[in-house]
Amino acid sequence: MSIKFVQALIGALFAFVLTSAHAETSASAQPQPAAAVYRIHGVVKATAPGAVTLAHEAVPELQWPAMTMPFALASGLTPPPLKVDQAVEADVSLVDGRYVITAIRPRG
Numbered sequence: 001m002s003i004k005f006v007q008a009l010i011g012a013l014f015a016f017v018l019t020s021a022h023a024e025t026s027a028s029a030q031p032q033p034a035a036a037v038y039r040i041h042g043v044v045k046a047t048a049p050g051a052v053t054l055a056h057e058a059v060p061e062l063q064w065p066a067m068t069m070p071f072a073l074a075s076g077l078t079p080p081p082l083k084v085d086q087a088v089e090a091d092v093s094l095v096d097g098r099y100v101i102t103a104i105r106p107r108g
Helices: 003-029
Strands: 037-048 051-056 067-073 087-095 098-106
Antiparallel strands (some): 037 051, 037 087
């Protein structure tokens, strides 16, 4: 191999590394879109540390029928005292691939 070929190869490799590093930095510097928040209405069926089971109305935006399902509470969320059969309104968002309650409050 000639010296010029090796120099050209090293230069191309160096340019590729710089471009890749810049692309990764630029992508991570972009603000991430906020997670969509869906408002649901339901009735508390059970509570546990870090979770609430709700019998909720249909959620058309998510194509969910009315159903009873457990929800994890978002990290750091301290809900108000909740009682079984209490009507509530909750905000739900997709976090790490699952829907979690990000806010919950008594209704009516």
